[in-house]
Structure formats: C-alpha cells, structure tokens
Amino acid sequence: MKKNLKYYLLVSAVCFGHIYTYADTDNLTPQQHYEQLQYQLSTGWNTWDTRSALTHVLLPYGAAIDLHVIDGNGTRKNSFTIGSGLLHAGPHTYDGKYTDITLGWNDQKLRIESSADSLENIIRITPLEGNNPEGKVVVVLKSVWQRDVKIQVNGQQFLFRPGNLQQEIKGQTFGKWIKSEKNEITFSTKEPITICCGSDIDRINAQNKLQRAANHFIESNKKLYGKDYEVYNAMQNVLAWDNIYDPTIRRVITPVSRDWNINWSSNPNYGGFVLFCWDSYFAAMMFSAGNRELAYANAVEITKSITESGFVPNFYSGNDYKSRDRSQPPVGSLAVWSLYKKYGDKWLLELLFPDLLKWNRWWDKNRNIDGLLCWGSSPYTRVTYRNHEYSSVNNHYGGCLESGLDNSHMFDNVPFDTEKHMLLQNDVGLSSLYIMDCKLLTLIAQELGYKKIAKELQKRAKQYSTELQKLWDGEQGIYYNRRTDTGKKNVRISPTNFYPMLANVPTQAQAEQMIKKHLLNPQEFWGEWIIPATPRNDPAFKDNDYWRGRIWAPLNFLVYLGIQNYELPEVRKAIAEKSKALLLKGWLKDRSVYENYDAVSGEGGHRRSDRFYHWGALLSYIALIEDGYIAPVKITD
Secondary structure (H helix, E strand, O other): OHHHHHHOOOEEEEEOOEEEEEOOHHHOOHHHHHHHHHHHHOOEEEOOOOOOOOEEEEEOOOEEEEEEEEOOOOOEEOOOOHHHOOEEEEEEOOOOOOEEEEEEEOOEEEEEEEEEEOOEEEEEEEEOOOOOOOOEEEEEEEEOOOOOEEEEEEOOEEEEEEOOOOOOEEEEEEOOEEEEEOOEEEEEOOOOEEEEEOOOOOHHHHHHHHHHHHHHHHHHHHHHHHHHHHHHHHHHHHHHHHOEEEOOOOEEEOOOOHHHHHOOOOOHHHOOOEEEHHHHHHHHHHHOOOOHHHHHHHHHHHHOOOOOOOOOOOEEEOOOOEOOOOOOOOOHHHHHHHHHHHHOOHHHHHHHHHHHHHHHHHHHHHOEEOOEEOOEOOOOOOOOOOHHHHOOOOOHHHHHHHHOOOOOHHHOOOOEEOOOOEEOEEOHHHHHHHHHHHHHHHHHHHHHOOHHHHHHHHHHHHHHHHHHHOOEEOOOOEEOEEEOOOOOEEOOOOHHHHHHHOOOOOOHHHHHHHHHHHHOOOOOOOOOOOOEOOOOOOHHHHHOEOOEOOEOHHHHHHHHHHHOOOOOHHHHHHHHHHHHHHHHHHHHHHOOEOOOEOOOOOOOOEOOEOOEOHHHHHHHHHHHHHOOOOOOOOOOO
C-alpha cells in the first residue's frame, strides 16, 4: 500500500479553468505534465500583476496588496512600471521569497522589500535620503481579475477571505498611520511602514525575517557565481521582475518587458501581455540557469501559439491576437534541445516536437527561393480585426519584421514580391539558422525514435548547407546575402552574415577568414563596444536608431554560439568579456538591462531602447557560459 501511495499521488493541474486530478504521476501525458507544472507555478505571493510592480498578488486566489504613492503636493500615482525609470530593480527571487526595489517618483524616494512564504507576505517600505516626509503610501487591499475575495479593514488590521480557500488570511500594518477608509490604509512616509499578511509576526521580527531573506538570496548567489555575481544578478532580476501571470490564458509567462504588455491588452482590467518569438525562446534558455519550471513555461507557451498555417508567430497576445502573416528567427529547437540536455525531461520533447517540426517544414514550403530562405509576410483572412491585420502584411515592412531586425540596412532597396510574399533576397542568417534547426530537430527526432523524420531533416540540412556554401565569397571572406531577382550579392552585411558558423557549415579556414577580416576589423564590427548591428563603415551606422548601428544582445549571443563550433578560443573569450562589460555598464549604473545599446558610448538610454528588456541579459548569459557557470550549448552534438 505504501508503495502504491508513492506512485499514486494526487496531483492537481489547471486546464480550461477547471482543476483536474491525476492519480498516477508516472504515467502523465506530456500535456498533463505541463498543466501540473503551470499549476505549481501559479501559486503563492509574487509580483504577478503586469500593471504595477508594486502590486503583490496571492495566486491562485487573487487577493492583492497594492501600493499607491502620494507626493508632498497631494498627487497620487497608482501604478509603477520598471521601464518608466521610476523604479530601480533590486534582487527578486523567482518564487517571491524576496524582492527589493527602489522608487523615485516626484519627491518620494522609497525602498520596498518583501518576503513571501506560503500564505504569509511581509512588505516593508523605507523612506530614503531626500524623501519628502509629507508624502503618503496608501495600502490598497483588493481582489484582482474578478476573483472572489472578501475584504475587511479595521484600523491598521485587515482580512482576506478568498472564496475558494477554507481559511481567513489576517494582516496587520505598522507605521505612522493616518487613516483607514473602505479597503485602503494610509500612512505617512515620515517613517518606515511594515505590512504583515498571513502571520502574527510583529514589526521587529518582520524586519529580521526580511533581512534573513535578503542575506540568503545574496549569499547563495555569491557562493554560486563568485566574481560573476552581478552578471548573474542582472539576468535573474530582469527575468524575475518581468515574470507575470496572465488571467486570460491562466498561465505564468515572462514577456520581454512589463512596459510592452499594456499597449497589447485587449482588456486593460486584466493587464495584458505580448510574447515575441525568439525573445521567449531566449528567455527560456536564460531561465534554465536557475529555474526549470519557468524555462519550460516560456518555451511551451510561445511554441503552442503556433498558427493555423504551421509557424510560431512573430508575436502572440491575448484574445487570439498573433501575427498570422509572419514568423521570426527559428531558434525554438535551440532552446528546447538545450533544456533537454540540462534537465533530461523527454516529455518536453514529446510535447513540443510536433509543432517545431511543422514550423521547420513551413519554412521550406513558404520561404524558399532557389534553394535558400528569404524573409516574408503572407496574406491571410483576418481573425481579430485589430490594427496589425490592416498593415504590415504582405509588404516590405512585414518581411523585415519577420527577420526580427525591423529596420536593418540589409533590406534597404530590396524588392518585396507580393505574389511570392517574400523579400527577394536569399538571407544568409535565416538560411543558417534553418540549417541549425534541421540539425537540432534531427537530434530530437533520434531521441524520440522517429527514424524516418530524422532522415528527412538530415536530408534537408544537407541540401541547404550545399546551397549556403554558394554564397561564400572567397576573396572577401564572407557569406553575402543574394538578390533573387538579379542574382547579385548584397555587400551590406551585419552580424547575421556570421551565422553560417551556427550551422557548422564553414570550414575552420573559412571561419578564421570571416573573423579576422570582418568581425575583428575595427572599421566594421570590432571596438570597445561590440557587436553593432550595422558595420561602422556603413552609412546607416550613424543613424544610431534601433537595428541601424546599435548593439543587440541576441546578435552577440548567436555569433558567440557559432564561434563555439570552431577553434577560436581567444575570439570567443573577447566577445564574452566585452559583452559582460557592456551589460555591467548599465546594470551597475542604474540597475537597467537595456533592449539595445549605443555602439560608440556603450550607453543604453535611447528613445527606442526599453530599459528593462530581458533579452539584454543574454550579455550575461554569454559571460556565464564562457566563465564555466553554465554548460556551453552544443549546436551540432
């Protein structure tokens, strides 16, 4: 009987808004494994609500402690996002056991810490130097996402009664109390404010508990990452602060930035989200350094957003809003294979391989001209009738958006064929990523015992590799994009022209020639800050606008991974060191992880550079691989 209990545990999983129980955890389907994982993720106190980083929500019940701030002039602000520059992010554990963030808004300068454990949550607000003591903090007790929570406030005490929880959650507050009205408790910011929810702990013990949580987080990470503590810290913090729960899909996900989410919302009362394709796969890879469940969640959610046509879309948002005309760089197999190599869960491969295979076949069928791939945008019947479905479809800009390099100089003056639905240019970067995809999917197919499919993928990888070598210019030492309408090469290059190394197509001699003649050339890509998306000697470099001239972490990352396939240790190390320096420049200065960086100054601030965008932390990921803290990704095992 005891043996049976071990194998017949009751496991809860959320599916379509209902709770199911699985009696045999050893015989779950891949989908049941994932539903179980999501259910476990969607529990406890954390900064789940995308609308404000100062809203602490208890899942799955929806009870929330929201912090509003009133300045010395009486102006009240009820939501705070990190990308706005009003918040500077400190440590944040993935499970909410400790968070630390600093607020600087008008004349209010406050530090907000929290420590959560099961139903207990302790929050402390400390006024900092320069804070106007005439300001106020309003502790708002509420329910979110229309969930059933009864709330009572009595002076400095409060009570949550979630409708689907059999116990009350009591709370008390400490500080210079001003008043309590309805579900709000107002305090002066003349002195610290402490909120204790779910326990009878007093103010002193609450403060000690916060300190212990902070010490544990910092000391354990310093022990793990040593001299690279801040490098890892930046990566974990941006991922953890960007991690949210979306009630419309009932999933824990990690969009690129909280600031991006609101504008994509179909219902502002629920917050909103947007997942981008390659961004989400990169997030999954970064999460693998510290959290298996969140790594899986992001890989699964973006893969399962696959369109009716069979490709993972450029973007996926609520209310079934997604880019049904275009995809983005095919890095899904890279993420999924790397997760499998670390954790060994075959159910993840079984769950995602069918969709990854559909995606792979879609590229060959829909974006192939003369044996190599081109970026494109295909027409489709409108589904949601939102703004995207009226613009950027089956045109030049839509094709550029599929590349992920929206305004890249490489696409200037390249025609778009509205009948073929493609930019008339064989793209070195896309074709190389596709070969890599074929090779990695071959490994997954072999792991799952799909011999026939493995042969299909191997054949496709060989065909594309042969065609890609035709784009090699031996005299110039580089693979050039090729116009399909004229057959002429496009000499305007970018870091994507080094991607053949990802596919392991160049010989060692070819790789060395590319690196020496172009990557290490200070007239093109090398310098104090690297790797610019546009060569320094290209006229578009001076534009310093988005993908024209600026540095982007995913380009550094993919070039670095390609070099892993070759005997170029000094170059690989130099890229890692320069990437680390670029990341730390912004992180140590103002706790920012930027979407992109200036290639001359190394600064991240720009009107088109989100200041807390998680793929910027790929610069950390590169350094952690190089320094031995993360196992290197083997592209061609």
